[in-house]
Amino acid sequence: MAEVSAVVVTYDALPWVESCLESLRDVPTIVVDNGSRDGTVALVGERFPDVEVIESANLGLGAGWNRGIRQTNSRYVLLLNADAWLVGDALRLLVDCADSRPAAAFVSPRLSNPDGTLQRSVRGFPTLWRLATEYLGLRKVAPRSAALNAFYAGGFDHDEVRDVESVMGACMLVRRAALAEFGFADESFFLFSEETDWHFRARQAGWNVVFFPDAECIHVRGASHAGRLYRENLRGHLRFFQKHRGPRQAEVARRLLLAALRLRAVIFRGERGGAYRDAASWLASGDVPELLD
Numbered sequence: 001m002a003e004v005s006a007v008v009v010t011y012d013a014l015p016w017v018e019s020c021l022e023s024l025r026d027v028p029t030i031v032v033d034n035g036s037r038d039g040t041v042a043l044v045g046e047r048f049p050d051v052e053v054i055e056s057a058n059l060g061l062g063a064g065w066n067r068g069i070r071q072t073n074s075r076y077v078l079l080l081n082a083d084a085w086l087v088g089d090a091l092r093l094l095v096d097c098a099d100s101r102p103a104a105a106f107v108s109p110r111l112s113n114p115d116g117t118l119q120r121s122v123r124g125f126p127t128l129w130r131l132a133t134e135y136l137g138l139r140k141v142a143p144r145s146a147a148l149n150a151f152y153a154g155g156f157d158h159d160e161v162r163d164v165e166s167v168m169g170a171c172m173l174v175r176r177a178a179l180a181e182f183g184f185a186d187e188s189f190f191l192f193s194e195e196t197d198w199h200f201r202a203r204q205a206g207w208n209v210v211f212f213p214d215a216e217c218i219h220v221r222g223a224s225h226a227g228r229l230y231r232e233n234l235r236g237h238l239r240f241f242q243k244h245r246g247p248r249q250a251e252v253a254r255r256l257l258l259a260a261l262r263l264r265a266v267i268f269r270g271e272r273g274g275a276y277r278d279a280a281s282w283l284a285s286g287d288v289p290e291l292l293d
Contacts, residue, residue, distance in 0.1 A: 002028060004095055004173075006078040007068030009061055012038040013082035016220055021048045023085035027078070030068045034058035040082075061169075062185030062194040069184065074176065081170040083220040087112075090215035094173040097161070097212045105178035105207035106199060108167040109215035110158055119219055121168040122153035122211050125200055126193075126240055131253055135260035163208045169195030171217040181205045186243075191229055193236030200244055230279050238288050250288045258283040 005028040029051045035058045098107045111119040130151045133139045139149035146155045182205040186197050199209045241250035261280040265273050
């Protein structure tokens with residue numbers, strides 16, 4: 001069995017996918033393309049003939065991850081966003097970390113923005129309080145507070161190895177053996193919160209999620225969707241609550257989000273305010289089961 005392979009899910013991934021795949025040279029790599037129309041598949045075939053490309057209907061990021069993983073047989077699988085690329089020997093460092101921590105199901109590097117600044121990637125699992133601190137803007141009052149900014153690991157400088165609740169899914173090394181215990185990504189999450197659900201299930205099964213800052217990955221945040229899927233982000237929250245916190249908390253979460261977005265729609269004007277009004281209208285259009293149907 002090979003030690004490590006890589007899976008990259010693409011959807012209209014130009015111009016970043018070339019940098020992504022260049023960073024995976026000499027690593028067995030599978031690209032799962034979710035219906036790109038911008039020439040992504042042609043570029044990959046021309047520039048990276050050794051990369052296996054699987055063309056698929058767009059069933060979401062988690063579904064793409066699963067399809068790619070099932071085409072590999074390595075001990076570890078690196079899941080890398082098409083708008084992200086490894087720096088230096090980051091992959092070897094991630095594998096070494098995983099080897100030294102046999103309880104680690106996921107190991108994630110430090111994420112950096114293209115300008116080299118830190119991209120905060122450690123996350124806390126959603127609770128009603130944490131949802132309130134995020135969507136009512138309370139975390140901005142004290143961004144380094146663990147109480148008011150647990151969603152984004154307030155007070156943690158992303159400078160030490162740590163077992164964490166969750167990490168952003170832009171770059172994750174996955175231990176194949178762990179998947180036998182808690183399963184693959186839940187494909188009912190289309191985009192957003194799929195990694196949160198995955199990490200939650202891993203920790204419930206006794207596995208760890210490790211943040212390892214000695215390895216670095218550049219991530220062009222939001223390049224794959226350019227902020228166009230705000231409703232899907234909210235749907236991901238509701239699906240997580242419905243699945244892991246129960247119907248009552250999920251309904252409270254819907255009402256909390258609705259109130260917060262109505263408030264934001266009053267405060268913000270223009271396109272941003274319009275996006276909040278649209279999202280609030282959607283949240284008001286039904287209860288949680290209807291919105292998740």
